[in-house]
Amino acid sequence: MVHNTEKYTVITGASSGIGYETAKAFAGRGSNLILVARRKDRLEALNQEILSCYPALNIIIKATDLSISDNVFRLYEEIKEYPLQTWINNAGFGNYDTVSHQDLNKIRQMLHLNVEALTVLSSLFVRDFKDVEGTQLINISSAGGYTIVPTAITYCAAKFYVSTFTEGLAWELKENGCKMQAKVLAPAATKTEFGKVANNVTEYDYDKTFGTYHTSAQVAEFLLKLYDSDKAVGVVNRENFIFELKEPQFDYAGNSNHNQNIEK
Numbered sequence: 001m002v003h004n005t006e007k008y009t010v011i012t013g014a015s016s017g018i019g020y021e022t023a024k025a026f027a028g029r030g031s032n033l034i035l036v037a038r039r040k041d042r043l044e045a046l047n048q049e050i051l052s053c054y055p056a057l058n059i060i061i062k063a064t065d066l067s068i069s070d071n072v073f074r075l076y077e078e079i080k081e082y083p084l085q086t087w088i089n090n091a092g093f094g095n096y097d098t099v100s101h102q103d104l105n106k107i108r109q110m111l112h113l114n115v116e117a118l119t120v121l122s123s124l125f126v127r128d129f130k131d132v133e134g135t136q137l138i139n140i141s142s143a144g145g146y147t148i149v150p151t152a153i154t155y156c157a158a159k160f161y162v163s164t165f166t167e168g169l170a171w172e173l174k175e176n177g178c179k180m181q182a183k184v185l186a187p188a189a190t191k192t193e194f195g196k197v198a199n200n201v202t203e204y205d206y207d208k209t210f211g212t213y214h215t216s217a218q219v220a221e222f223l224l225k226l227y228d229s230d231k232a233v234g235v236v237n238r239e240n241f242i243f244e245l246k247e248p249q250f251d252y253a254g255n256s257n258h259n260q261n262i263e264k
Contacts, residue, residue: 014037018220020216040063069116111158122165129180139184145184163250167233170184226245233245233246
């Protein structure tokens with residue numbers, strides 16, 4: 001049993017990129033952290049970096065591979081007794097290839113992580129904390145979760161799932177009078193390890209590949225703006241790379257006024 005009464009923010013995929021910077025951003029707001037990723041050495045380094053600036057915080061690191069189903073349930077069991085306030089499902093990776101040539105072992109792992117783990121962890125968190133004041137679930141999608149990108153069709157389809165699942169959950173929580181808010185963040189090109197993993201390369205030049213992109217720190221700032229808002233969607237416009245806060249973008253049959261009220 002946990003005796004600490006302070007609130008915790010859970011961040012998956014915290015060992016690098018957006019998750020890494022998001023951890024530092026929430027630490028800056030005085031939140032205790034539960035940091036999850038495969039690479040324990042990276043988590044320990046992040047732990048030390050944060051504590052050097054904010055020594056009063058309590059930081060828990062959990063090194064686990066969430067693409068393995070049993071690990072997902074085990075992780076939640078280990079941390080559900082903490083007073084959780086925010087859960088950020090950031091863990092995931094992408095793949096660039098045509099459907100006819102994509103590595104199916106990699107695709108299976110991607111779907112286990114990007115879709116299955118996110119759904120299970122979201123569901124468990126909602127089940128236990130939906131009526132706790134101030135709780136938020138933020139799932140990281142992509143601009144590719146609102147448009148189809150050539151050679152990234154399977155990845156986009158997985159992110160479409162994240163977007164529709166989270167938007168639908170946001171409506172469901174609202175309709176049932178729950179205190180939790182569900183939100184989806186959809187960044188565009190962001191300079192992280194994503195490019196190397198998605199392309200199966202050891203080096204990836206964002207300056208050469210993209211005319212415009214954001215840093216992980218910038219995306220973490222976008223996430224905080226979404227967190228502070230009453231909107232369900234935070235998305236980077238792929239045309240001008242401006243971050244926008246929006247109402248849910250997909251039709252929701254349960255709301256007859258949705259088509260009139262939705263912000264396009």
